[in-house]
Amino acid sequence: MIRSPNRRHALSLMGGTAVAGLTGPPVLAQSEDWAALGADVKAEFRWAWDHYVDRAWGKDEINPVSGTSQSFFIDGHDLGLSLVEALDTLWIMELDDEFQAGVDWVKARLDFDIDGFAQVFETNIRLVGGLLSAHLACGDPVLLDKAKDLADRLMKAFDASPHGLPYRYVNLKTGAVRDPETNLAEIGTYATEFGLLGQLTGEPKYYAAAKRAMKHALDMRSDKGLMAANIHAETGQFTSRNASIDVYADSFYEYLWDSWEMFGDAEMKLWAEECLAAMIAHQGKRYDGRLWFPMVDYETGAVTGTSQTVLGGYLAGLLGQVGRRAEGDDFLASYTEMQARYTIIPESIDVTTGLPRGKRTGLRPEFADACLNLWLGDRDERYRALTALHYRAMKETSKAAYGYTSLADITTRPMAQGDNCPGYWWSEQMKYYYLMFAEPKRVDLGKLVLSTEANVLRGFVGG
DSSP states (O other): OOOOOOHHHHHHTTTTHHHHTOOSOOOOOSOOOHHHHHHHHHHHHHHHHHHHHHHHTTSSEEETTTTEEEOSSBTTBOOOHHHHHHHHHHHHTTOHHHHHHHHHHHHHHOOOOOSSEEEHHHHIIIIIHHHHHHHHHHOOHHHHHHHHHHHHHHHHHHHTSTTSOOOSEEETTTOOEEOOEEEHHHHSSOHHHHHHHHHHHTOTHHHHHHHHHHHHHHTTOOTTSOOOSEEETTTOSBSOOEEOSSTTTHHHHHHHHHHHHHHOOHHHHHHHHHHHHHHHHHTOEEETTEEEOOOEETTTOOBOOOEEEGGGGHHHHHHHHTTOHHHHHHHHHHHHHHHHHHSSOOSEEETTTTEESOSOBOOOOHHHHHHHHHHHHHOOHHHHHHHHHHHHHHHHHHEETTEEOOEEETTSSSOEEOSOOOTHHHHTHHHHHHHHHHOOTTBOTTTOEEOTTOOEEEOBTTO
16 A cells, blocks of 8 residues: 655655745655556556446446445436546547447437536536547547537527526526526636537637637726626626636636637737736735735735635646746645645635635645646656655545545545545546656647646647
């Protein structure tokens, strides 16, 4: 059994920066056989996949402690969430028989003509994105057809709004919509999937709808360049004053930059640079020497809340992508300290104290995501070392009888396990780990573009 990395071991990887304030990534203190670690990630993924096949085949999510399953989108109507999310990861890992079995299930069983309400945002990033990446991997046209069918159903949520801001939920069969009180993430996380779909089908309407929704919010930025996180699909107005980099907002900012990377949209690039500059200027705050980005009033910049979630870790990588590497390293260091202190980064902390605001956490991938994006920028081995700690901590704390599970209490020793493997586990952190450690031959890392759900949207070799 691998020993859980304790605070002393974690800090030993950081060299002098541990004392100096963690202003940069850790100094690699020992050699690592990255290929062997990549092989270990693949073995663990296949082990978990075998349990999913045996216990929850075609179900949305497996509960790895009890060996049961649960629906995610619509109660009683499983859409094979974990299966679809796993497809491109299986392909990258060259688990071809497993990949083909998943594709065969999708072609024979996956049907979206369901009289039930699905969350538009989640359905897009998980299922539309998953189907598109699987199509790019193998070229099967049925996968593209299913992605288009689902996107067309989601488009009803855009069409129903006078401002083109999608409602939060749409009935997949009837097109009825509900829940107009929404947020930046849920109106602004479509451009990469919809843009790719438009390229593959020759229909620009998808990207146009996604960009229109984003532009509506961007046009309402304050004099400080900030947006409130909550917005109303019917009135088109902000419904809060809180500017956020994580909850309610995170992937909106990712998709500005990704739209530049994917499609060469210079307007999106400019918006990304402007938004991140505003965050740095008006949200970046230091508490006990650590850089955090708490919620602030979008017009005044006054701090409105002192929590920061684990979701915010993505921003460290995005800052590096847009040319703000110093700030990205600085922000990553704040989460690095949380990983060193708690082994598993808390779901949310109070930035003024560094103390957890709860005990539960859900197999979160954002720290590994940030490390990957920073590593791709300069291939500094120190980011790999941090990610290795993240992987081994997950393996030690979250491995259950039938897969990997969320945690119910990160403050106990051993940590108390929950009983659910979120669908994103199959698409996100296990892919991040494998890309960094194994450098798989089916992906060109220099061309790689991942969605917020880590679906490969560009970068397959030969694609």
